[in-house]
Amino acid sequence: MRVSRLMLITLRDAPAEADIISHQLLIRGGFIRRVTGGIYAYMPLLWKVLKKINLIVEEELESKGCLQALLPQLQPSDIWERSGRWKSYTEGEGIMFSLKDRQGKELGLGPTHEEVITQIISETIHSYKQLPINIFQIQTKFRDEIRPRFGLMRSREFIMKDAYSFHANENDLKSTYLDMKNAYENIFKKCGLDFVAVDADSGAIGGAASQEFMVTADSGEDLILISSDGKYAANQEKAVSIIDKGKLLDVNKSSIIETPNQRTIEDLCEKNNFYPSQIVKVLIYIATSDDNIKYPLLISIRGDQEVNQIKLSNELSHQLKKNILEIRPVNNEDLKSQDISNIPIGFIGPDLSDNLLSNAKTWENKFIRYTDISVKTLHSFVCGSNEINKHRLLINWDLINTRQTFCDIRKAKAGDKCINNEKQSLQECRGIEIGHIFQLGTKYSSSLCATFTNEKGKEDPFWMGCYGIGISRLAQAAVEQNHDDSGIIWPITIAPFEVIIIIANIKNSIQRNLAEELYKKLLKNGIDVLLDDRDERAGLKFKDSDLIGIPFRIVAGRESDSGFFEWHDRKTKVTETLDETSVLRKISEELNTEKT
RNA sequence: CGGGGCGUGGCGCAGCUUGGUAGCGCGGGUGCUUUGGGAGCACUAGGUCGCAGGUUCGAAUCCUGUCGCCCCGACCA
Numbered sequence: 189m190r191v192s193r194l195m196l197i198t199l200r201d202a203p204a205e206a207d208i209i210s211h212q213l214l215i216r217g218g219f220i221r222r223v224t225g226g227i228y229a230y231m232p233l234l235w236k237v238l239k240k241i242n243l244i245v246e247e248e249l250e251s252k253g254c255l256q257a258l259l260p261q262l263q264p265s266d267i268w269e270r271s272g273r274w275k276s277y278t279e280g281e282g283i284m285f286s287l288k289d290r291q292g293k294e295l296g297l298g299p300t301h302e303e304v305i306t307q308i309i310s311e312t313i314h315s316y317k318q319l320p321i322n323i324f325q326i327q328t329k330f331r332d333e334i335r336p337r338f339g340l341m342r343s344r345e346f347i348m349k350d351a352y353s354f355h356a357n358e359n360d361l362k363s364t365y366l367d368m369k370n371a372y373e374n375i376f377k378k379c380g381l382d383f384v385a386v387d388a389d390s391g392a393i394g395g396a397a398s399q400e401f402m403v404t405a406d407s408g409e410d411l412i413l414i415s416s417d418g419k420y421a422a423n424q425e426k427a428v429s430i431i432d433k434g435k436l437l438d439v440n441k442s443s444i445i446e447t448p449n450q451r452t453i454e455d456l457c458e459k460n461n462f463y464p465s466q467i468v469k470v471l472i473y474i475a476t477s478d479d480n481i482k483y484p485l486l487i488s489i490r491g492d493q494e495v496n497q498i499k500l501s502n503e504l505s506h507q508l509k510k511n512i513l514e515i516r517p518v519n520n521e522d523l524k525s526q527d528i529s530n531i532p533i534g535f536i537g538p539d540l541s542d543n544l545l546s547n548a549k550t551w552e553n554k555f556i557r558y559t560d561i562s563v564k565t566l567h568s569f570v571c572g573s574n575e576i577n578k579h580r581l582l583i584n585w586d587l588i589n590t591r592q593t594f595c596d597i598r599k600a601k602a603g604d605k606c607i608n609n610e611k612q613s614l615q616e617c618r619g620i621e622i623g624h625i626f627q628l629g630t631k632y633s634s635s636l637c638a639t640f641t642n643e644k645g646k647e648d649p650f651w652m653g654c655y656g657i658g659i660s661r662l663a664q665a666a667v668e669q670n671h672d673d674s675g676i677i678w679p680i681t682i683a684p685f686e687v688i689i690i691i692a693n694i695k696n697s698i699q700r701n702l703a704e705e706l707y708k709k710l711l712k713n714g715i716d717v718l719l720d721d722r723d724e725r726a727g728l729k730f731k732d733s734d735l736i737g738i739p740f741r742i743v744a745g746r747e748s749d750s751g752f753f754e755w756h757d758r759k760t761k762v763t764e765t766l767d768e769t770s771v772l773r774k775i776s777e778e779l780n781t782e783k784t
Numbered sequence: 785c786g787g788g789g790c791g792u793g794g795c796g797c798a799g800c801u802u803g804g805u806a807g808c809g810c811g812g813g814u815g816c817u818u819u820g821g822g823a824g825c826a827c828u829a830g831g832u833c834g835c836a837g838g839u840u841c842g843a844a845u846c847c848u849g850u851c852g853c854c855c856c857g858a859c860c861a
Contacts, residue, residue: 200810200822201796205854225853337854451861471860495860517860534861572861692820727821734821745820
């Protein structure tokens, strides 16, 4: 390809809309154009990158025996209703774009394809003898994100590779899951990325085991906790840890203490010489289930710890056997609107009476009580007395005379000890999620009645797995991880071009001829080469080639009279003077070492 | 959804407080010079100042509404 025909439009200044470096560089280099909020056009240069990523993905998955297909983007609402996700996806999180056709039939633009593929498989696959099946597509997905941002990182229309596997039993699912994990590691390695696989919450998709693949970058939206030896890594949403015991409270008799106006943990500690770890903090949350029932929750947790809302939501969903649309701390307006007035805020104990809810207009009249296990091990502790200006010192949890569910709803954080090895402590870093693999189990197949006949002639629901890679996000993550002050430094395997030849002065026929000759030879050898044949000053062409991040640059310039080129490595910035034969040898060396 | 900020030529911005009919840099076009790190000079094209109302003799500027974009938060007793 010649730059003169490439529609290369580079910008000197980054548009104000771009905040993080990868977003700025992609716009400045002419890789993407914003069409509207969270919706981008992939311009020719980026499309080349995306195709290279796709190819790496396709080759790797095909080598694992996966089948490629292309599923519809427009999907009927009824299959989503059967899986129980229509409401939570259109009304709850509101993440699915939906519309009506001229007959008034409801359709959704696919944010994911479990429903469609499960229906197809259930219609076509009937016997255990036809299993396992692992089928994938690379497809545009639509999600009406709450807040699209950072360009391709969180956009409303994006390219995703999604794969779905179907199995006759759990063991077979597990073995494919491991296979896919291995495939993902190979894929991301080939794309030249630094990444880490972490334990993850399975979120709205549901299911059992799940891991995310994170590209480590400070601008990442996820917080990851990793043990110092790297053997434990988890998304904070999922992470479990061991907290240190903290300062123990040394009392041997329960009592009530006066704590005038001491509503916060800080106040309480300051005025009475307590430590936060000696206090049981009690919080009220309100949860809305997908049948629109509002459940007040009473949460108890050690005073120096924080609630992990994801864990809490999962726990509640599990207990109620319902999807939870929303979960959040209550505020004063909530209480007012429910006509609940006499909650002793700041002095609540885990045994706060349900009677306080008797007036509630639309809420359930009973608290669902969860207590984090961090509290159970406290021998004695401070907590609210349910009476204004008074707290209690209690020497035994059993003195709290209400039914509690004890569970882990605590947010793990850096500095906590690792559950696998108490000697290791957790460290935090940020990551960009580029891949996610799930063992779904039989959740979708059961709700959609997708079954096969097993060896004994009985109908069983399929065991399912699903596996995603954010292709367009991956491309931007690669930029986030590989750039310098001058621009992008694409990993060779996914660079839009492998090599760029720059003719320093297009009016110099010696330079021009030398470059054209080399260009033809490289094309013949199957090298993905770009020729900058523009009638521009050399400096501008250097700037452009740095900005768009082509890994290797060959200049026909000063040394052309004696038949030499200048070879420049974008990443190492090493420059050499080479004749044509050496250039050809150099290229094949560089490209081969990268590809293997 | 809440809070904050911003909409002026393709991009980055000034002008707005104190109303008088739009300017700078980059980019585009033409010509000459220049030619290895975003060239110089000259000429030139390009803007219903997001949109709709209102106030006024007169609105980019003041008021109201509306649309769009960006950022922060979705967080504790």
